[in-house]
Amino acid sequence: MTDSTLDPHTPAVTRPVPTGLAPEVSPLLLARALETVSEGSLITDAHRNTIYSNSAFTSITGYRQDEIVGTNCRFLQGPQTSPETIQHIRDALSAGTVFQGTILNYRKDGSTFWNHLTITPLFDDEGQVTNFVSVQRDVTDSVEERERLSHAASHDPLTGLPNREGTRRLLRRSLTSADESGAVVAVGLLDLDHFKAINDDHGHPAGDEVLIELGARIRGALRRNDHVARPGGDEFVLIVADLDPDRATQQFADVARRIRAEIVRPMTLSGGVEVAITTSMGVAMYPTDGVDSRSLYAAADRALYTAKERRGAVDWYELATPAPSAPPTMPTDATAEERFDYQGAPAHHVEGTLTMFMQPIVDLQTGSVTQFEALARIRRPDGSLLMPDQFLPNYTPEQLHEVFWIGIHNALDWVARWQERGHELSVSVNVPPELFASPDSAQLVIDALELTGVDPSRLSLELLETREIELSASDEAIDELVRLGVKLHLDDISSGYSTLKRVTELPFDVIKIDRHIFDNIHTRALHVITVLAAITKLGADFGYGVTVEGIENRERLEVSAVLGAHFGQGYLFARPMPPEDVVDWIESVSVPVVADRITTALGALAYHWSRMRGDGSQHPPRERCPLTAFFAGADRQISEVHDRMHDDPEGNAEAATLLTSWLMEEAAGRH
Template sequence: MALKWGPRFKGEGLPESLFARAHAAMSEVSLITDANQRILHVSDSFTAITGHSAADVIGQNCSMLQGPGSDPETKSAMRAALAAGEPFRGEILNYRKDGSAFWNDLSITPLCNAAGKVTHFVSVQRDINTRMALHEQLRFQALHDPVTGLPNRVALAQRLSEIFTDGNHADVTAAVGMIDLDDFRSVNNAFGHEAGDQLLKEWALRMQANLRDGDFLGRMGGDEFILVVQDIDRASAAAVLADILDVLHASVERPFLASGRSVKVGMSIGLALFPREGCDMASLLRRADDALYQSKKTKNNRARWWTLAAADPLVGEGSNLTYLRGGGAVPRPDADVIDTYRRQLRGGGLEAHVQPVIDLRDGTVHLFETLARLRMPDGRLVAPGEFLPYLTEVELDELFSRMVDQALGWVAAWQREGLNAKVSVNLPPSTLLNPECLELVRSALQRYGVSADRLGLELLETQTLEWQVQRDALDQLVALGVGLAMDDLGAGYSSLKRLSALPFNAIKLDRELLSEIRRKPVETLSMIASLIQMGRDFGMDVAIEGLEDLGLAEAAVVLGSPLGQGYYFTRPFPAVEAVQWAKGFTLDINPAVPRTYLGGLAYHWQFARLGAPHPRPLEECPLTGLLDDSPANDDVMRWHAQQHDTDANHPAAGRLLVDWLVYQIRRKVADIPGAFTPV
């Protein structure tokens, strides 16, 4: 590359030896400075990139190219490298002579004299505007919905993360709302997807125009959107939300145009408050989705378009809460409250509640999981999510000891009343390593005269203990005869390897594995079925937690899960009520007669994924009754009948039937007219 020498600076020319050294160091020299970063020489490429001629810049400090958009951290790193006589490589926003900005891929190399002292710097500059524009475009696409331009689920996670990490929630709260457009699919069916997309764009523009500064609207997919409203006064949250939501609703009450025709689209929203309903994205979306379900169920006779999730009577309570996990973090209480927790634990305030784990094969109670509650001086019951985070390891040991004692005491009492039930207690990982743990369990079994096989211990997944250390401690408990279950499989660390390394005889699948089942039913069913099969292969019992409704429970039964637990069967209740509850319990699920689309999909999917026909005659098929009672049209009935064709396979019809069932699951209670069109 031919170099163009600049004029002399302070009477000194640029020696040929320097040129040779610079050229040897870099093949594309843009400029050369002295040790103080004053420009001595610029190349033609420098002028082409920046618009500055040699006469413009010779003698000036190269920082003249920087401006208001130049990143301070990059500038600081560059100055530090040059001051230390070290090379620098980075990307920085520089400015041309006409004031326009350009991204500069900058590489600076120091040149030293024979004594090793830095005498000059040579740099290569490349205009990377095109690359950075593409990078920004890709970044935007990664965070935004392509149809509406709204932020997507990834952007939502980032925004909620910012809210979660802000520790000041004493006086303000935030609301996460899940929005569903009422009857939007009928627009797609009547006018086509292009018209539907145009309506969504217009809807998004109207909503965005009426958002407050700092609030967030994103699209999750289809006609489902997420609204995040921040900085709401906690004392008047409902009233403040009502005002905000009224403004938003008014913005979309005017009709939209679809293929030149005027159409109206309603909307429903369910909202969950942070941190009342949860302190993580999954919990808040789940609670908001529950509230949305209630809103849509009453959309034809409701007074308002939004529903606020009802506050749980026990803060931190999860559907199958155990005393070792609180269902999400809660705001840190005052020191006096924490002291009260500890006094109640030591002073007899600990109460055992239980939740049954049901044997889904025969409808019997497999065991009762024991759950801790603290009775406060004012009579209020406190769930583990409130007090567990503030207990020391010594206090966790005491909690475990008291829970084992109460649990085995109840087993003995139940036996006297004719109920031969097992019981499980959660084992803190720190307590597992306590040398007294084994003797504590042994003495409690002897004290109540309970056989060791009536007690199960549930160990949460953790990354804090070495497997061999756990193995040694667990082997001693196994030798005693107690059962061991890995709790919350899927929520912790290195689950599969841990399963093979430690002596578990049961697996409990974490309820979060079901959190997306109504958004991604096929994928979730596939995952659950694989884990059930893995349990069989390992020779372990498998229990699915979080069976909150009939659809989830039916799916678990149809997929062949041996055990299940969740609110569908019952919420946790005082241990004293266990005998009466067990006498009155009947499992009202028959896999041969599914009553929900989720149960029907679980049945059909088992065969459709293999391209296999249904094994029973059409009139005896579990799907027949479900479809007869559904809005299935002639196409759906034909697809189903083809699954019973013994002369030919119809995999395409099987997939269409899967699509129809998935659609019914996702639409929930929405009243959408028109025949189903597979997408």
């Protein structure tokens, strides 16, 4: 393919018409068609030298075709372009596979834009790469909006300072850096004295002014690598990093002196009201006063209490003292099963053995199984099983905590047993977030991991999305476990409580889509497919894995896999089983996968919908389209409609609508 062939201003060149095109579709017509599309298009030879670009490419980048022909499109890259993304592109092109991703590129005028880039190799009859075709789409607005939302989720809207989530991220980075450099990090909890009196005497707008001004003053007094945050109320958090271990106390005192000087300066509010501000602060040093964010906050909080009691004009902050005795740990004689004999609700007595049944989580693309979800059951003396909704409501909060802790230990114990039999498996356990409100909660999990010898990366905690996840102590305990390597899953995301804030405030690895999303799959198929696709896309955009629950038949499997979900679980694969049966199940069962074969109307509808909506993947030729065999075995007339779609995929809207209607009726059982 030459540059002149694709130039719409060059007379047509006589050459064979590609298979599948009508004789009147000339290369000139194809070139002119490319000039009308809104997405930038670039074609290179096998050596990645540019031979064609369309007008939209010029509109997006500012580069004319005559300026770039013969060059490698590396000219779009710049100093802020991700080296990792560049390497991913190189790896895909070298392997002859499709690359799709978002990359920061540079226009001709030096400005940056976010480019949603798809690069597809073209092959000759012998399977050799002849060209690469790239499609460029400027997605700067959507990326910046996502960044704006992420910033809003991690920053206080009043002061613009990091909020609790932002504080967690900053402290995590500071501690990691300190581990690498051997430096000391000081964490200060700063609290305004008598702030309530300002609100009472001058009104809440005046109180807001004080918080905004105070945050700005403290920020101006800090060094370049230090941070101030406002997690809430009248409390500020200081993170003073890179302190010399031999001079940390004195270096912090110098920073505190500058902060104090800014705080005591007279503050005049709107309307000429002048207020005097005094503060107290407790300070903990990493690693002497704590080894993680949870223990540092606890130490600083104790010191703050002491400082408030003294409330001195000069010694306004207090350094932490050694922590009290260590919290209780998991009992070392804990076994895989624990006896329960609790008197819960007044008229209900639960007696039996707690055990964790296991349900496989399946890779929907390969059929492999490396993880199981642990589901609590109580086996009664008569051999019957009680489900969680039959016994959990009968327990007090204290008893519930014990149930969950023993359940986690039980699950980890089985992971260790499976490993002894040669199977490296992981386990996920459902836990309510408030379980981690206790200051010793993270240590209990750590003790269970150490006792069973299980690597932290093989434990996932599934936080129920129908619960609040905003307790400070809970956040700190979870943060500590994530730093250790424990995975975090957001459970039941489609059950009605999900918000963007929830998804962004904790470092999740996986989001799980509740099984009830399939409740109306036959009566409102397109609505369900659209919602499922949107949640799956949300997970992909955030870099999360996506697991679909409730896969109980082939059609749900096909819908989930076609829409891009990574994992699934449900009765189609296996019902929850006793943990002692897991190894035999893995060694004897072949798990169904979709691959390239679609056999159900719902699966076909999901595939057709995703292609019509433009999911970014190429439309396969008719002979490789998974719907060809499906329609051929279903109805001759509808098969012909499908053929028309392939003859004119961009322009045959009528055929697309006919296919959608037929598939919806078929899915609803009216054919």
